[in-house]
Amino acid sequence: MLWKDQYELGVPVIDAQHKELFRRVDSFLQVLRSENSWDEKIPEINETLEFMKNYVVEHFRDEEEYQRSIDYPGYDAHKQLHADMVKYVLEVSRQYEQSNKNEELMQQFGGRLLAWLINHVAAEDQRIADYAKKKGVSGNAK
Amino acid sequence: MQNKLYTAFVDATQNVFQLMLNIPEISHRPAEDFKCDDEVDIAIGIVGDLKGEVVYRFPISTSLKMVNIMSGMEFEEVDAFVTSAISEIANIISGNVLTALSNNDIKCDILPPEQRGADEQKQEYEIETSSCISTAIGDICLEIGLNPAS
Numbered sequence: 001m002l003w004k005d006q007y008e009l010g011v012p013v014i015d016a017q018h019k020e021l022f023r024r025v026d027s028f029l030q031v032l033r034s035e036n037s038w039d040e041k042i043p044e045i046n047e048t049l050e051f052m053k054n055y056v057v058e059h060f061r062d063e064e065e066y067q068r069s070i071d072y073p074g075y076d077a078h079k080q081l082h083a084d085m086v087k088y089v090l091e092v093s094r095q096y097e098q099s100n101k102n103e104e105l106m107q108q109f110g111g112r113l114l115a116w117l118i119n120h121v122a123a124e125d126q127r128i129a130d131y132a133k134k135k136g137v138s139g140n141a142k
Numbered sequence: 143m144q145n146k147l148y149t150a151f152v153d154a155t156q157n158v159f160q161l162m163l164n165i166p167e168i169s170h171r172p173a174e175d176f177k178c179d180d181e182v183d184i185a186i187g188i189v190g191d192l193k194g195e196v197v198y199r200f201p202i203s204t205s206l207k208m209v210n211i212m213s214g215m216e217f218e219e220v221d222a223f224v225t226s227a228i229s230e231i232a233n234i235i236s237g238n239v240l241t242a243l244s245n246n247d248i249k250c251d252i253l254p255p256e257q258r259g260a261d262e263q264k265q266e267y268e269i270e271t272s273s274c275i276s277t278a279i280g281d282i283c284l285e286i287g288l289n290p291a292s
């Protein structure tokens with residue numbers, strides 16, 4: 001299981017979305033790393049990739065809305081991190097289609113996504129939670 | 143400057159190992175005695191007020207353990223997934239260092255990670271320092287080479 005309790009921020013709506021994101025990424029990695037042939041994996045990989053493209057954007061939007069609602073001072077920098085990741089996911093998705101569903105490309109994507117997500121939640125998002133707790137607004141998500 | 147860079151990279155590595163891998167304890171020493179037969183070398187280019195690169199030398203066993211801790215999955219060899227995951231960790235450490243340096247008015251950017259061959263010839267830099275960082279899952283070596291922008 002990818003999710004660890006230490007990633008919990010104490011902001012219910014964001015924690016719930018993070019858990020769902022980790023669950024989906026976990027499921028994506030299980031398929032990606034399974035011993036089945038690549039052809040057998042492709043349908044589930046495609047499905048998860050489509051979900052990721054939509055859910056990542058939705059989650060980032062909600063998280064940014066929460067940051068604005070608590071006047072988080074690192075909002076602009078954090079939004080840029082989100083924008084860079086969305087750009088990367090869309091670019092990989094485009095390359096994946098153009099390369100006729102190249103496996104190595106998807107393995108690279110999986111490795112980077114894993115490390116990026118853990119760092120983002122354990123380090124970057126933790127700063128938002130620390131600020132919210134300090135300000136006494138950690139339960140005030142929309 | 144050399145000491146400042148050394149400390150910044152060691153601190154950032156410690157922070158990332160703690161947050162991402164749940165490994166709070168590390169120790170460090172100068173890297174002259176770093177020996178490893180099988181490793182994955184990841185270079186991160188640096189541009190701006192300082193120009194050069196930092197090469198992260200991850201022994202294969204350490205690389206596999208890092209990815210195992212993050213994913214909960216077993217990995218037996220370094221493939222595109224493992225290389226990409228540890229490249230992102232090198233990227234994150236370097237990014238954190240540059241954020242710390244920017245607080246001292248040193249403005250730099252990092253370039254995307256590149257895998258290096260262990261026998262590639264090294265360039266010479268005005269500022270050179272290296273550190274061997276010991277962790278519970280093995281040692282890693284950081285070789286930092288930078289020139290001040292002219």
